[in-house]
Amino acid sequence: MTASLDFWRRPGPTPVQRRIDVFIGLAATALALLNLALTTSSGALLMGTPPSVPEQVAWTVAIALPLCWRRRWPGTVAIFVSAAFIAAQARAAPEQQLASGILFAVIYTVGAWGRDRRQANWIRIGITAAMFAWLFINMIIYLPGADTNAPHFAQASGVMSPLVAIAINGVLLNALIFGFAYFFGQMSWTSARREHQLALQAEQLRESQAEARELAVADERLRIARELHDVVAHHVSVMGVQASAGRRVLDKDPAKARAALESVEQSARTAVDELRRMLSLLRQSGDAPGAAGGGVDRLDELLTNAREAGLTTKLGVYGDPAPLPESLSQAIYRIVQEALTNTLKHAGAATVDVRIRYLATEVEVDVTDDGRSVVASQRVGGMGLIGMRERVAAHDGVLETGPVVDGPGRRGFRVRARFPLTRVAVEA
Structure with a gap:
């Protein structure tokens, strides 16, 4: 079982899960387009002057729509969405709020559904490194030229300069986002692996129980055969000896023949009684397997039968x-x-x-x-x-x-x- 878990790969999404992903991708695309309209209408253009409206729509769709295939091709979707995310920011596309959540989702999906674990780890590490590199590039480009005397910096009264605070805040926020995406994706994959392990153990338990039942049946059959042999063989042997003796003296000594036949009759009754006792105990669940028959205290009866023979x-x-x-x-x-x-x-x-x-x-x-x-x-x-x-x-x-x-x-x-x-x- 350990070997099978070492090379275990999470099965791909079911048809139902694929349909759910399509609905999620379409819904996310619709929400992203709505947020794009709200952002441009409110003038919250954080990245600067945006491109044309068709290009804004194209970048928004390029980031959101791949969610339709996130569990089917998690690595490819994550790389594509990450590249589109950086390119959209480079082009100052205004829709960024929902895009950040989508980026979190695709990194999580790679960790949760990536079948090749080595590849999934490298994809997540690569995307995280690329995002931090892009963050540092933006800081190098935009922070040195920022005007700290701008009105929105007027209320800044902390122990450090506003630009340093912005840089640290950006690094910490992105570290938390990518760290949580990595962690929760890994936890989802681990949970699926444990579920597979439990399924294997349950199957092995069922096989062991079936094997134990078969062995129990075989042991029971062997025990019954042994008991029947012990009960029947002894008394039948005695009956055979007595019947043979009675046949030989039937004409010469009818009294001895009668005694031999009486012994045969008694042995037959004893055999029937023991068989009835044994079968009765076999029908009763919970009784000791060896309860039928006699014990040391009944050895005299055996020797009496032998003497009669x-x-x-x-x-x-x-x-x-x-x-x-x-x-x-x-x-x-x-x-x-x-x-x-x-x-x-x-x-x-x-x-x-x-x-x-x-x-x-x-x-x-x-x-x-x-x-x-x-x-x-x-x-x-x-x-x-x-x-x-x-x-x-x-x-x-x-x-x-x-x-x-x-x-x-x-x-x-x-x-x-x-x-x-x-x-x-x-x-x-």
Whole structure:
């Protein structure tokens, strides 16, 4: 944005502004001609004997009419008007009051609308220098020959001579006129530049907001996909194992088959309940994103489901349990759930050991099974482990997954996640 502002040029006037300039130029020309008539009629001929009336009209029009194009070609108009102003004074054209205001206006316009800033500065400086040079020439020509005994000097009683006072007054008055024209023109251009900068910042803000909304939608979709995976995959895996067991013993042991089908029914109800709970919370704005599902206090339910599916499960809690934020508690729950799901689907394990360790500066969850390590590589890179990594990363934790060897002939797979408790304690 800084680079674009360094080379920024103010856009030219709009069609409406051009029409306004035409009206202003025509009105100024009409007023200048009226003032010319009033000046000549009152005899206020300050510059001496005027030229012919057609020439007076020509000089008046030459100074006022270019205002019609002042914002379209500010530099050209300013130079033309300044030259006409000096030439009209040299020819003793009587109209000077409105001409001075027009000269102020064109110098201001160069500063406010000049697209090339270097050129605009030099034009204003050049016009100001030319005007002061013309002022000093007039002083050199007219002041030495002025009659200080003239009637209009009779009341002069200051501390300096009338001619010196006239010279100083002329210099100060012109310095104020040209200084204000330069200053206000520069301020107008600066204001337009700031308006352009605000427009750029507003556009960047809108783009950032749109990008943030897109990222929020993507994150929300990812979160929903992760939650659906965690809720559905575990219970469906348990249902698949129980249904397979029921099919195998249906003829031999109807009682076991009935128990397996009851477990399938219970798992289906639990899955539906969790889905309903999660979808209900998703519809409610303002709820915590991780509010759906369980927490550390519901790990027994997961292990009960795993036991019903045929696994021998163990749950151990070590250390002094610390209060955990709901989001972290649910993250631990989901990690254990996904680890059990993978064990049921891929490992062919007989036992699974779940341990929760509350250490001095972190909490650790460790899930280890005794399944076939040959399929361990198949458990890496799936949606479940991706979801684990995302949950652990969201809490600045560390995730370790991979096969383990616990003595000769004893192999398995481990999922271990560690979460820092320092930041968690502040949140709690």
